[in-house]
Amino acid sequence: MTASPSVVLVTGVSRYLGAHLAARLAADPRIERVVGVDATVPAGDLAEVLTAAGSKIDVHQIDLRTPGVLRAMVDARVEAVAHLAVATATDQHGGRSAMKELNVIGSMQLLAACQQAPRLRKLIVRSSTAAYGASFRDPAIFTEDTEPREVPRGGFAKDVLDIEGYVRGFRRRRPDVAATVLRFAPFIGSAVDTRLTRYFDRPVVPTVLGRDPRLQFLHVDDAFEVLVRSVTQPLPGTFNVAGAGTLTLSQAVRRAGRVTMPVLEPGLNALAGLGRAGVSLDQLDLFVHGRVVDTTKLIRAFGFTPRTTAEAFDEFVRSRRANELLPADTMRSVEQALLDGFRRTRAARAALERGE
Template sequence: MASAGRVVLVTGVSRDLGRRFARAAAAHPNVERVIGVDVVPPRGDIGGMSFVRADIRNPVIAKVIAKEDVDTVVHMSIISTPGSTGGRSTMKELNVIGTMQLLAACQKAATVRHLVVKSTAHVYGASNRDPAMFTETSETRRAGGGYAKDVAEIEGYVRGFARRRPDVCVTTLRCTNVIGPKVESPMASYLRLPLIPRRIGFDPRLQFLHESDLYAALAHAVRSEISGTFNVAGAGVMPLSQVVRRLQRPTLPVPSFGLGLLRPAHVAPVSPELRALLTFGRGIDTTRTREVLGFEPAYTTAGALDDFAAGLVPTGGRIDSLLAAVEERLPSNRGVEHQLHAIGQAAGEDHEHG
């Protein structure tokens, strides 16, 4: 724990996750100041955070760090889709060059003693040759192009920084897909589609992390100052078939190129990495996070999904209402044949199981 109030610099505060985390950090009693950095100002309440409009791709960021005596840097500006920023090349520049500049600035600044990087589980890739659960020591070189490749490169630079500045504690959190009622992410917008397209014949295993657990994990990492790489995900694994049933959403089986059409058609920003995930699935092992970092998400995968589903209007679920109607019409439920008392008990037990 820091002796006096800490000065935290958060990158990527223009996006919701970054802004909310920065706001929560600013409200913490042990934090003296929070400086949010991004190229565009955040929309929405920034609370006690002070915003500095700076591009982490140029050396101005070093001046910000030096001037404000920043001791903790939380890097959250790694973006997964080009979105409004432009094309793939802009995205790569923001991700990789931005990180390099930020790390260069941190290396020069003597005050910095803790770096937290929000990475992603996409760095493991997703294929039919993967083990069921990835641990932090699993190799990440198999990651394909785009976002996953960016993240693999970024993690490489972060490791290089950790070697050059051994006095700085470096924590990398590989988070799985973050969902929550207010989260705007490729996965969340995919699951919000009224009719969910699925790759025909595949049932990927998915894990989710609740939005509030992401903030908690970052805050825990800042507080505990334990260096290393950690997988962060809600407990449990859920196949996509079960996810759509819980969301009460109808699905549309599509061939492999069907998922690839979602982005050009502006239906949902499904990147190639997400497409691979939605075909082969992935699981990450969080044992090390629990035992070494000492963090456990409050929401399980199922719990996070339930909270996400609470804010959605179901578009399916007709089969269940049909079955419920049939169940109601069973003679024991209608009270016509009440000679078998045991029937009701048996049915009641089944309900309890369900």
């Protein structure tokens, strides 16, 4: 298929990525209509983004785990689907079990609906470089053909592996649909608010003693450019999407104007259970082993080169400089998290000395 689709369905429209992609697609004269679906109604700034985009966007409150999404696709004569409704962390109601059900079951039901949608010609699925995992056995650089050396520990990484497996099955059943899987590196940018960005916002940043992993980031505006091209151009396949080059964790912390606090791994692991204040297991493994992916395939196919990891991270840092002073309650929560980590580290060290 060479022509741009006239009707596009975007999942996760009540979240930052979905709402802004829907607005960008609505601004494209090649696209006549954007159908946004999510289990919740967009609110606040995201609702304003969608309203400002005009009448080309129709928003429907639909849970992907229900048959409603198929009816919406058939009724709207959808030709392309951009599946962005993939939760990245468990800091939501229901914890890990709810996250897995939304990600895995929701994606499975969506693909079942896509299989039955007669006009569908294009499918774009949000994935992550977390699918490669992070371990001491990793290669220096991952290509799209590299298999994970170990099963990832983190829930998000396991979910995207399951989702990609469903996409492979969908490709076999609907070879007429151009399916694109985008493995995004961690997002960074002035408007991005994730566990990763909050980690670098800490005045004192805990790191794993003796480890300085290589990291890659992707500016969220470059992610939108890749998503729009995926929708409007025939670009099937699986692609790594990341900024060229790397930063070590210590370099990133210094660029952010913060101070590192090296702790034993159990100390940082303690932060994985602290909700918005902590890190996920996926990020914990990343901060121990690092991860670097090759983006040659993306650049050749898309004709687009994202800004480098260093450029993306520096822009994020500049956007934070206006708010250097953190609220007192945030400072207290960070200090308490560090103290808890130190206590766990001392307990782990004592257990090792006792031979337990």
